[in-house]
Amino acid sequence: HVQLVESGGGLVKAGGSLTLRCEYSYTHEKYCMGWFRQAPGKKREGVAAINSDGQIVYSDSVKGRFTISRDYGERSVILQMIDLRPEDSALYTCAADRQPGIIPSRWLWDIGYTFWGQGTQVTVS
Numbered sequence: 001h002v003q004l005v006e007s008g009g010g011l012v013k014a015g016g017s018l019t020l021r022c023e024y025s026y027t028h029e030k031y032c033m034g035w036f037r038q039a040p041g042k043k044r045e046g047v048a049a050i051n052s053d054g055q056i057v058y059s060d061s062v063k064g065r066f067t068i069s070r071d072y073g074e075r076s077v078i079l080q081m082i083d084l085r086p087e088d089s090a091l092y093t094c095a096a097d098r099q100p101g102i103i104p105s106r107w108l109w110d111i112g113y114t115f116w117g118q119g120t121q122v123t124v125s
Contacts, residue, residue, distance in 0.1 A: 002026050002096050002115040009092060009120030012084055020079040020120060021071075022094030032100050032107055033077040035068060037090035037122070044093075046108025048079060049100070057104040062088075084124045093119040 003025040012018055022033065030052035038044040048068040050056045056068055067080040077094060093116055100112030 002029075002031065004094050004096060004115060004117035006092065006094055006117045006120040009122045011123045011125065013125055014085055016084050016124070017080070017082040018084065018122060020081070020092055020094075020122070021074075022077045022079075022117060024075055024077070024094075024096060026096075027075070029098070031096040031098055033068075033070070034095045034097075034100065034107055034110075034113060035066075035077070035079045035092060036095060036110055037088075037092045039087075039090040042090075044110050045090075046110060047092075049104070049107035050077065051104075051107065055104055057107050059108055081122075084122075086124045089122060089124045091119040092122050093117050 005023045008020040032051040034049035047059045047062045050068045065083045069078045095113035096115040097113040
């Protein structure tokens with residue numbers, strides 16, 4: 001069982017930035033990690049994912065503004081967000097799975113993930 005804990009959310013003005021962190025409990029296993037977000041009344045959307053080899057995929061809505069990376073020393077996956085917009089407001093949740101999809105674009109599909117964190121709220125005014 002993998003435990004995931006997100007942090008770093010908050011309230012920020014449009015154009016501002018935030019850095020989210022997802023701490024994971026596994027040490028040696030290889031997992032693909034994804035960041036998802038869900039706003040009230042909307043479907044959950046995958047925004048970025050990184051696999052154990054460092055391959056990365058972004059949704060078109062965040063490409064060029066969000067950066068996903070791994071911090072192996074802290075056993076974390078980081079989501080750096082710049083140029084935030086009101087439409088980025090959502091509950092951001094990280095997820096883990098050994099193989100969420102055969103091709104990178106499917107790593108943004110939530111159905112492929114087994115383990116989920118509780119989420120951290122991002123609000124852009």
